[in-house]
Amino acid sequence: MSEPATSLAEAREADAERRQGIVDVDVHPVPSSVDEIRERMPMPFRDRYQGERRSFFNNPVHGSRLDAVPPDGGPKGSDPEFMRRQLIDEYGVAYAILVSRTFCNIHPDPDYAAAIATAFNEWLVEVWLTEHNHDGAFKGSITIAQQDPARAVEEIERWAGHEHIVQVTMDSGARMPFGQRYYYPIYEACERHGLPLSVHPGTEGMGINHQPTPGYPTHYIEWHCAMSLAFQAHLISILTEGVFERYPGLRLVLVEGGVAWLAPLLWRLDSYWKALRSEVPWLRKPPSEYVADHVRLGTQPLERPDDDAQLLQLMEMMDAKRVLMFSSDYPHWDFDSPARAFPRLDDDVREAIFSTNARELYQLNQ
Amino acid sequence: MTRHLVGPVSELPPGSRKIVEVAGRSIGVFNVAGSFYALRNSCPHQGAPLCLGSIGGTAATSRPGEYTWGREGEILRCPWHGWEFDITTGRSVFNPHRMKVRSYDVTVSHELPDDVEIEMYPVEVEDGLVLLEI
DSSP states (O other), X not given: OOOOOOSHHHHHHHHHHHHHSXXXXXXXXXXXXXXXXXXXXXXXXXXXXXXXXXXXXXXXXXXXXXXXXXXXXXXXXXXXXXXXXXXXXXXXXXXXXXXXOOOGGGXXXXXXXXXXXXHHHHHIIIIIIIITOTTSOEEEEEEOOTTOHXXXXXXXXXXXXXXXXXXEEEESOOSSOTTSGGGHHXXXXXXXXXXXXXXXXXXXXXXXXXXXXXXOOSSHHHHHHHHHHHHHHHXXXXXXXXXXXXXXXXXXXXXXXXXXXXXHHHHHHHHHHHHHGGGSTTOOSOHHHHHHHHEEEEOOSOXXXXXXXXXXXXXXXXXXXXXXXXXXXXXXXXXXXXXXXXXXXXXXXXXXXXXXXXXXXXXXXX | OOEEEEEEGXXXXXXXXXXXXXXXXXXXXXXXXXXXXXXXXXXXXXXXXXXXXXXXXXXXXXXXXOOEEEEEEEEEEOTTTOOEEETTTOBBSSOTTTOBOOEEEEEEESXXXXXXXXXXXXXXXXXXXXXXXX
16 A cells, blocks of 8 residues: 655645556456355355356466466455556556456346345445555446346446446346347436446356357357457447437447457448438437447457558547547456557557546546 | 576476576576576567466367377466467467567586676586576
8 A cells, every 4th residue: 555645746746647547447356255255145145156157168278367366365356456566556557447257147047146246346345446445546337237127227326426436337248139128227227327338248158148159159269259249249239229319328338349340340330221221210320420429449359460550540440549448358368468459559549548538438537 | 698697407497497687688597308498588479477477288280170289398378368489499389480589598507607697696506507698
């Protein structure tokens, strides 16, 4: 823990640093043990919970950075102070947007799923957003289980307004595309509280969820690469169903689903809209135009062609300066280094992606 | 070319590694089945501390559905993204001609040469000294 600022000048200096740092929109805090979650669950769920995650499609090499083991032991990503050293101090991160990996949406029992989400939220707020957040660098996400939208709304109501809660998060693994009416209570609650909704992969085809592929892939590499298909399907659904017409204040954040597909997908969708707009007459403008106002994408894992110029062209096509926000995915294996993930960018583009887009979205000090 | 003392051979048994700071660079020195190799401790991909990665074997390129495991102890995997490097050459497994990490020569000497850089290191010469050439 650093010492509290002892003078006005020091406080001003700390504030100036905070205004300049990177915002990382996908960082994963991990419980020190299953008991940390279990002890926050009511019976009968407390006895049932074993820390279930997806049962296959695990990385056959390693799932998290080998150098992310805290010096005092414990799982990677479980020590807030070590995360400060390895991510926040190392790269000049001003705000880390924490997203718990609960895997709650794999379960057929909606009450059990909601109990897992609630316990993770309590843990996140108590341990990471309060006990270890003297500098306010950790900002949190409310995890919801999609299995019961009404219960998910209660969870949002419970935490909205907390000074360090900045968004709602749910997994992209799903039983139906995200544009469908089933989800609207969740969107209404997010809009009402001014909380962006972040979507994160990891439970595709697990438990009750569909695969985004025509059937089960064989290997982790195939499953992992195909996760971006789920994001594309969800985005097409949200845009064509008119979710942003119903909920004009809703902001959607797509993390870890890839970014390079965005421009060509929107070209395709816009071209169909010209012919088929009468099927979805609630769209007042080309689908792509909703993206700039409502959707932001986390950059990790950034696609890197051998030729940097090709990536820079793709970024221009997708209006990267407006829609991208840097994410590292710390401490996971495919961590993107703030220093090395991107080719050299123009200063204004870099500033937008690494800082200002997220500061505007999450209303962090600007 | 300057030679730097890594340490006595007895401190680097087969299968082990040692990370040293030499001339402002972090370098990993490896003992693979009795032979010594040194690699820059920075992955050419995104700058991870490569030499802290796992040491093991790899599946050689094979026909679909077949697995040929081998080279046990010769392959270093980056601790972040898992890229594989051949410890004996510094070359990556997936593209040995274009993707590689800087490697350095390592020798074993049974006497302490005059020109070697020593920084207050207790030296025992009996079983040989591992020297890194940079």
